[in-house]
Amino acid sequence: MPQQGGRKRCRGRAWQEMPQQGGASPAPTTKEHSMRTDFQHLIVKQDGGVLMITMNRPEVLNAFNDIMLSELTEAVEAAAQDEAVRCVVLTGAGRAFGSGQDLHSLAGGRSSGAIGAVSEHLKKYHRVVYAIREMPKPVIAAVRGVAAGISCNIALACDLRIAADDARFIEAFARIGLVPDGGGGYFLTRLVGVGKALELSMLADEVRGPEAERIGLVNKCVPLEEFEDATQALAQRLAKGPTRAYALIKKLIYTSAESDLQTSMRLEGELQDMAFETEDHQNAVVAFLQKRPPEYKGR
Numbered sequence: 001m002p003q004q005g006g007r008k009r010c011r012g013r014a015w016q017e018m019p020q021q022g023g024a025s026p027a028p029t030t031k032e033h034s035m036r037t038d039f040q041h042l043i044v045k046q047d048g049g050v051l052m053i054t055m056n057r058p059e060v061l062n063a064f065n066d067i068m069l070s071e072l073t074e075a076v077e078a079a080a081q082d083e084a085v086r087c088v089v090l091t092g093a094g095r096a097f098g099s100g101q102d103l104h105s106l107a108g109g110r111s112s113g114a115i116g117a118v119s120e121h122l123k124k125y126h127r128v129v130y131a132i133r134e135m136p137k138p139v140i141a142a143v144r145g146v147a148a149g150i151s152c153n154i155a156l157a158c159d160l161r162i163a164a165d166d167a168r169f170i171e172a173f174a175r176i177g178l179v180p181d182g183g184g185g186y187f188l189t190r191l192v193g194v195g196k197a198l199e200l201s202m203l204a205d206e207v208r209g210p211e212a213e214r215i216g217l218v219n220k221c222v223p224l225e226e227f228e229d230a231t232q233a234l235a236q237r238l239a240k241g242p243t244r245a246y247a248l249i250k251k252l253i254y255t256s257a258e259s260d261l262q263t264s265m266r267l268e269g270e271l272q273d274m275a276f277e278t279e280d281h282q283n284a285v286v287a288f289l290q291k292r293p294p295e296y297k298g299r
């Protein structure tokens, strides 16, 4: 890996090209979206079929407080329902993706001191994690700078991860005597294997972008100066794709990761029945035979 200024650099340029014959399809015509945008700690913007959700508490590297967590839950759940949204990007404002739970709220322990108070609080994070995994469209985490603690694990819950080469993934929990939460034990072991998951969780050392790509923690690492363009290119490409097939692909891949061959192939049949019924499938076959690029409508 080439070095610049003493730090590893990424190779860059990711996912720019469309795989279909004849090049990219035009932007989809989408109905007016109904997403609320007046959040206190989120910036929510829609561009075509891409909804960009930016966690916005840069003075604390986008640490989660209760308001930001509940706003994120609302925005992600609303995106799932909104047909005009065909791809979601989750990112952070300023120099970081997120620094985990706001530690000001943990000083002195969780206030009630009651047994189970922490696990009750964690259910609020779990709701976001489930909403991301069950979203019937792709969710991308776009990570620049630090992604620590539960912010790191929310990035791992997303379907795809693009990182800038300044990214720093830190399973920071053990640094403050905690265990990985927000699905960290689940996502980490599946992405990097048990041995590496133990190392990252126990030592809580940071993993930089290029190394994160090498060990499979992210799909792609790009130079910081290309990060925004590469994120947009990936998101717009997915937003112009066969959205219903993507939802079925999520179901197939996530279920198959937990099941045997027989179960997976039974599910594949059920999902393929559904995929065959979509307009996007039927139109794409016609487009192929007519030697023109398909135009996916997301239905």
Ligand code: T3D
Pocket: 059, 060, 061, 063, 099, 100, 101, 102, 103, 104, 110, 118, 121, 122, 146, 148, 149, 150, 151, 170, 172, 173, 175, 176, 178, 181
């Ligand atoms: O019940 C429950 O909720 C349990 C759930 C727990 C989930 C968790 O996420 S536990 C893990 C919590 N997160 C951490 O332990 C990370 C704490 N932060 C750090 O270790 C470092 O800040 C970083 C490695 C993330 C970044 O380091 P660096 O040097 O790039 O930045 P910095 O200078 O440390 O931080 C910049 C500012 O952000 C600083 O404030 P200041 O001095 O400029 O006024 C710092 O205090 C603030 N900040 C960073 N992380 C947090 C934070 N403030 C509150 N909470 C944070 N998590």
